[in-house]
Amino acid sequence: MDLFEAMRGRRSCRDFLPAPVSDEVIDKILEAATWAPSPLNTQPWEFFVITNRQIREKIFTEADRCRLWAFEKSGWKWLDSYDVDFVKEAPAMIAVVGDPKKTGVDMFMEEGNMGYQAACAAAIQNMHLAAYSFGLGSLWFTLFDKKAIREILGIEDTKVPLALVCLGQRASDIREVPRRPVKDKTQYLR
């Protein structure tokens, strides 16, 4: 698939069909992730590929709990009725886990280890683009408590579950979400 077609066509999908995603496609999506750049080529990512139904149900329960918590905390009305069923309905989910020790010079800076997160985010973007090129819908999901996800997946305390990437065939069309034009976002210093 053409690069620009993928970047432009990718949408956040929240409605999946139950058809499984093949291991071959999952592995190509993960390989795409690993070609992202990282500070000093530390490759600070690890992946948990979750197709097990019980684990997906547990993650759903946690996501729904977190949604209610966030609703109470924020008062954002949409969170009251926001349906996170896609968390259990997506046939596959990839947890992207970052290792804060695998980072660059940022570890000496004020905000502390951040580069590993940027690298993992670049890897996740590659995953979305790859998924789209295989005709799959995907979602970058972060509405969870890190401690709870660590416990469910058996992740050590020193590592950080940064995102769950939900994957599967789209159950419905997704409208294009508009972007502000580049010129509204850009200053040119010539």
Added chain:
Amino acid sequence: MDLFEAMRGRRSCRDFLPAPVSDEVIDKILEAATWAPSPLNTQPWEFFVITNRQIREKIFTEADRCRLWAFEKSGWKWLDSYDVDFVKEAPAMIAVVGDPKKTGVDMFMEEGNMGYQAACAAAIQNMHLAAYSFGLGSLWFTLFDKKAIREILGIEDTKVPLALVCLGQRASDIREVPRRPVKDKTQYLR
């Protein structure tokens, strides 16, 4: 260009030719950035396109100062002789600036506003892929003090310069930096 060719072929470039990058190509790279996903479609990015030589020199001076600071702080020998001349030699540089207020539910969470950074990182990855498809080298550069870059570019205190993306034609070939195989990084929960 094919998506996988771009993801696989992109390299971090630290050796640029002086030939300018056209406005048209810059704008296509920026448009690619804006198609990244963001929390609640907040599009938390802004861009400063820097081709002005004096500003590039100022940024170089800051990067080199930061390199020496990091060398002293870390004791990492490579930083002593690490040549950041590419910062002034790249004919164009795009500062990607994030707005921490434009983020999602993460603003109520323990680590605070982080989603905007992930979105900007995804946008930066799109920029690298787009640049590569136009035959350009690019670099994700973060060796700078945020306060100093704010001052040089006139960025308000509430916004965060997250990266400088150096852009230009490659002056030399870049060897492929190997990746650990996916299987070493992945657990399957079936």
